[in-house]
Amino acid sequence: MLSTMNTVELSQYGRRSTVPSPVARMMSAFSSGFRDGVDINLGVGYVNEATIPTARVLEATAEVLTAPDRFRQPLNYGGPTGSLPLKAAIRRYWIANAVGGVTEAHLEGRQVIIGLSGATSLLFAVAQVMEPGIVVMGDPMYYIYTNVLRRRGFEILAIGEDDQGPRADLLEAELERLGERAAMIRYFYLVTVSNPTGTICTTARKAAWIDAARRLSQRLGRQVPVIVDRAYEDLLHDPDVRPPASGLTLDGDGLVYEVSTLSKIVAPGLRIGYMIAPDGPFLRAIVQASSDMGFSASPALQSMAASLLDRHVAEQVRAVNAGYRERALRAGEAIDTLLGDVLERRTGGQAGFYYYLTFRDVQTHDQSPLFRFLSRTTGDPAVDGPAENLKPRVVYIPGEICVDPGGRLVEIGKRQMRLSYGYEDPARVAEGLRLIREGVQYARH
Numbered sequence: 001m002l003s004t005m006n007t008v009e010l011s012q013y014g015r016r017s018t019v020p021s022p023v024a025r026m027m028s029a030f031s032s033g034f035r036d037g038v039d040i041n042l043g044v045g046y047v048n049e050a051t052i053p054t055a056r057v058l059e060a061t062a063e064v065l066t067a068p069d070r071f072r073q074p075l076n077y078g079g080p081t082g083s084l085p086l087k088a089a090i091r092r093y094w095i096a097n098a099v100g101g102v103t104e105a106h107l108e109g110r111q112v113i114i115g116l117s118g119a120t121s122l123l124f125a126v127a128q129v130m131e132p133g134i135v136v137m138g139d140p141m142y143y144i145y146t147n148v149l150r151r152r153g154f155e156i157l158a159i160g161e162d163d164q165g166p167r168a169d170l171l172e173a174e175l176e177r178l179g180e181r182a183a184m185i186r187y188f189y190l191v192t193v194s195n196p197t198g199t200i201c202t203t204a205r206k207a208a209w210i211d212a213a214r215r216l217s218q219r220l221g222r223q224v225p226v227i228v229d230r231a232y233e234d235l236l237h238d239p240d241v242r243p244p245a246s247g248l249t250l251d252g253d254g255l256v257y258e259v260s261t262l263s264k265i266v267a268p269g270l271r272i273g274y275m276i277a278p279d280g281p282f283l284r285a286i287v288q289a290s291s292d293m294g295f296s297a298s299p300a301l302q303s304m305a306a307s308l309l310d311r312h313v314a315e316q317v318r319a320v321n322a323g324y325r326e327r328a329l330r331a332g333e334a335i336d337t338l339l340g341d342v343l344e345r346r347t348g349g350q351a352g353f354y355y356y357l358t359f360r361d362v363q364t365h366d367q368s369p370l371f372r373f374l375s376r377t378t379g380d381p382a383v384d385g386p387a388e389n390l391k392p393r394v395v396y397i398p399g400e401i402c403v404d405p406g407g408r409l410v411e412i413g414k415r416q417m418r419l420s421y422g423y424e425d426p427a428r429v430a431e432g433l434r435l436i437r438e439g440v441q442y443a444r445h
Ligand SMILES: Cc1ncc(COP(=O)(O)O)c(C=O)c1O
Pocket: 045, 117, 118, 119, 120, 121, 142, 191, 195, 229, 231, 232, 260, 261, 262, 263, 268, 271, 272, 273
């Protein structure tokens, strides 16, 4: 028999990590009993399976394993900053497609580094090499990273957004209000297509945040970096929106550390994320932290990613975006038809694969009648169906999880939800929305 004595002494981060985050709890509750073809998942951030170029991945695998002159030792250990072919392919991709208006000149003097496992590991490394303090970001916020930061002991300063991105006037006011405590600010975290709201941060708004960081850096006598997370920016599919400029083009002071990923445009399972940033102690510490956790991203997967980028990226990005455009339009129409009269606001649908809904008077949090209806936990068999064969369930992300718990959006967050149109087929998304409509009626009575 193993002893159940639990005397392992954990760090503060370790202690905080023993309790799964609210969203991890919710997701595991759903996924444990998730019934494919019955339950409808509008909650996960999974990409659409049909966008993943499986046949090309297979080709790239064969190429990587049989071209030792181009891909050196793909099944051996790799270097901490990433594989040379991948770093070169990323540069070519940015220049050839003028991603965010970036030119050769913007990349000069900047490094590309590959994270251990996606953008996630780079964001973690940033939090790892900084002393805990204050991180400034938009609100609603990317709840997964926010949860990491809190466990690492960081405080979040959350700035509300409008249709241009996180507000610059509120940022100024909050920095002012902080007074001397502004010295606790470690970095700004700017997500350029918001997860959860889908709001696209405009060039002007990015520039305003970078300028605020520059002025704060001057005031504090040290650099306050801006970590720009452009995870969904390659998925800008609304033809009426002009792609915003990359933070790299707006940064004369070496404050911008731009984080990108191949998860959304190629495949999350490759786990390829990268950062483009000026060389220096901060970047070197991020590289070392990545290396400490696992040396490098898989050299084989990096080589495959390099081959995929060089051969197919432009066409892949076009195809993926065409698919999401179609889905966004269909989901948007279904939302308007089925929920238009009960919504106060709807954002998203122009980039990435989320809509963010604000209901006028219906609560969405995990104790609400709507949530219980959709998770079939009302306790009423007429609503839930028989215990052994529950009626279809619908998963969504409650707004409550996405907003700063101490911030101004707490109340409105209880009437908001993030819906993904990425994962389920459009017909299933529409079916999910019909069930949400039924749930709204149930909640109102
Ligand atoms: C805003 C944001 N940043 C980063 C990531 C993680 O990207 P990766 O798969 O490269 O770790 C996500 C994933 O959904 C995201 O939404």
